[in-house]
Amino acid sequence: MSEKTTLYIVRHGKTMFNTLGRAQGWSDTPLTPFGEEGIHELGAGLKAENIPFKAAFSSDSGRTIQTMDIIMEHLEYPNIPYLREKRIREWCFGSMDGGFDGELFDGILPRTDAYKGKDLDNLSFEDIARGIMEIDTAGWAEPWEKIKDRIYTGFEDIAHKLHTDGGGNALIVSHGMTIATFCHLVHPENPRVRGLDNGSVTIVSYDGEQFTVENAGLMKYREIGRKRLAK
Incomplete structure (x- = not known):
C-alpha cells in the first residue's frame, strides 16, 4: 500500500533584502546570521519530530539552496535525493x-x-x-497565466513523482508569494494566504489527483527546534 503523499513547503530563511524591506523576486541575497539561526531552529525541530523525508526540492535561487543546506545539516540524511526546480521560484517583479x-x-x-x-x-x-x-x-x-502555470505544475510534478514512487514526504524550500499562490490555486475559495514567515512550514497533501492545504505558515517546528537548541 502506498504511503500518504505530503509536501512540507518551507519559506526560505530571512535574507538581507528581507531585512532591508526590498522586493526580492528573481534577485537574490544570502541569509543574514539571524536568518541562518531561524533555519537552524527549523532543522532541529524537523529532526526532533522524526519526519521521514524521501526527497528534497528547492527553487534554483541561492537563498532557498542555502536554507536547504542548513536544514540538511540537522536531518542527517546523506542519501536523500535533492533536486532544484526553477518553476517554484519567487514571482519576478521586473524592473522593480x-x-x-x-x-x-x-x-x-x-x-x-x-x-x-x-x-x-x-x-x-x-x-x-x-x-x-x-x-x-x-x-x-510574467503574466498571471504564466505565473500560475509554472507554480502549479512545479509543485504538481514533484507531488506526482513522489506519489507514483509509493508516496511519502517531500521537503521543499520555496518563497513567500510562490507558496501563497500555490495555496490559492489549490483552494481558490479560501482567503488569500498572507505574511508567511521566514522558516514557516506549509503542509499540503496529494491523493494522486487533488491537493489539500492542511496547514499554512506553521511556526511550531521552529519553536520546537529553538527549545531543543537551548538545552
Whole structure:
C-alpha cells in the first residue's frame, strides 16, 4: 500500500533584502546570521519530530539552496535525493526587482489601472500580476497565466513523482508569494494566504489527483527546534 503523499513547503530563511524591506523576486541575497539561526531552529525541530523525508526540492535561487543546506545539516540524511526546480521560484517583479517594498506595494502599484477602484486588502493575485506588468519597464515580469502555470505544475510534478514512487514526504524550500499562490490555486475559495514567515512550514497533501492545504505558515517546528537548541 502506498504511503500518504505530503509536501512540507518551507519559506526560505530571512535574507538581507528581507531585512532591508526590498522586493526580492528573481534577485537574490544570502541569509543574514539571524536568518541562518531561524533555519537552524527549523532543522532541529524537523529532526526532533522524526519526519521521514524521501526527497528534497528547492527553487534554483541561492537563498532557498542555502536554507536547504542548513536544514540538511540537522536531518542527517546523506542519501536523500535533492533536486532544484526553477518553476517554484519567487514571482519576478521586473524592473522593480530589488526595489523597496514600500515604494512598490504601497506607492507605485496602487496607482496602476489594475488596482483602480479595488480594496487593497482584497486584491487578487491576478490583479497584482497585472499591476506589476503595467509598471515593468524592462519586460521581465510574467503574466498571471504564466505565473500560475509554472507554480502549479512545479509543485504538481514533484507531488506526482513522489506519489507514483509509493508516496511519502517531500521537503521543499520555496518563497513567500510562490507558496501563497500555490495555496490559492489549490483552494481558490479560501482567503488569500498572507505574511508567511521566514522558516514557516506549509503542509499540503496529494491523493494522486487533488491537493489539500492542511496547514499554512506553521511556526511550531521552529519553536520546537529553538527549545531543543537551548538545552
